[in-house]
Amino acid sequence: MSSKIEAPRPRSVDRSKLSYVSTSAPKDSEVPKPRLIDRSAVEYIRPVLTVLEKNVHSPVTPGVVHFPQFKITPALEKAANKRIAQYPDDQRRSAVLPLLHEVQHRHGFISPESIEWVANKLGIAAIKVVEVVTFYPGFRQKAPGKLHFRVCRTLSCAMGGSYELMAKLCEITGIDRSSADTHKDPISISPCGSYSVEYAECLASCGTAPVCLVNDDFHEGVTPEKAESLITQYES
Ligand code: FES
Numbered sequence: 337m338s339s340k341i342e343a344p345r346p347r348s349v350d351r352s353k354l355s356y357v358s359t360s361a362p363k364d365s366e367v368p369k370p371r372l373i374d375r376s377a378v379e380y381i382r383p384v385l386t387v388l389e390k391n392v393h394s395p396v397t398p399g400v401v402h403f404p405q406f407k408i409t410p411a412l413e414k415a416a417n418k419r420i421a422q423y424p425d426d427q428r429r430s431a432v433l434p435l436l437h438e439v440q441h442r443h444g445f446i447s448p449e450s451i452e453w454v455a456n457k458l459g460i461a462a463i464k465v466v467e468v469v470t471f472y473p474g475f476r477q478k479a480p481g482k483l484h485f486r487v488c489r490t491l492s493c494a495m496g497g498s499y500e501l502m503a504k505l506c507e508i509t510g511i512d513r514s515s516a517d518t519h520k521d522p523i524s525i526s527p528c529g530s531y532s533v534e535y536a537e538c539l540a541s542c543g544t545a546p547v548c549l550v551n552d553d554f555h556e557g558v559t560p561e562k563a564e565s566l567i568t569q570y571e572s
Contacts, residue, residue, distance in 0.1 A: 387463045388448040391470065392477055393521075398529030399479035403444030408453055412442065416457055429458045432468050436475055445476040473522070473536065481509075481525050481532035483570050486549040490538035496545035497560055498535075504563040505533055531567075 419434040435457060439450045446469050455462040469475045487493075487502045506513055506524070509531035513524045518535065525532040541547045544556035550570060558566060 402482040485533045486536040488539045489535040492542035492545040498546040500560040504560040
């Protein structure tokens with residue numbers, strides 16, 4: 337038995353009531369106009385810092401008055417060449433430490449200009465010299481005072497009173513160590529530029545603690561009570 341299925345009739349639509357979504361481009365009035373820029377007033381940020389700008393921090397300190405500004409002099413060239421000659425020609429980069437000592441001894445600290453000079457002398461990249469300077473705490477990146485104290489603060493010296501010695505040195509010389517940062521900015525300098533202090537790690541004389549270096553001189557058994565006479569002996 338067959339049955340008939342009636343197909344649904346198409347609905348009639350009132351087209352006047354339909355709202356269309358437009359696919360065409362927006363009207364001109366809706367498009368934001370590009371802003372006019374006065375290019376002469378634009379300040380560009382330097383995209384790349386050089387190795388030295390990024391890694392060497394040499395702010396001017398009151399201590400600069402005691403050291404001549406870095407300059408390539410015949411005397412410096414002669415001293416450097418003598419050091420370099422102590423190494424085989426293809427190993428001249430091994431002279432990096434002696435050259436940095438030459439610079440620091442004459443100018444008080446290792447400036448970005450001196451790093452560039454050392455790198456050129458040895459034919460190596462400046463970053464290689466920066467690596468050495470930042471690895472050894474003995475190399476400074478800013479001018480210290482005329483008298484620079486390095487106070488050992490490792491265990492024996494700490495127990496022997498090195499923290500008290502540091503406090504005493506700061507009190508006598510007028511040094512403010514409140515903003516000192518052991519890693520980034522370890523040296524604190526007096527406003528007059530004559531004195532500076534920093535902590536050092538074990539100076540290899542634990543049996544005579546507390547010990548400290550004044551410039552390149554080694555002093556043992558420097559208790560806080562001896563701080564004043566230690567300074568006086570360099571001033572007389
Ligand atoms: S702990 Fe100061 S010299 Fe060793």
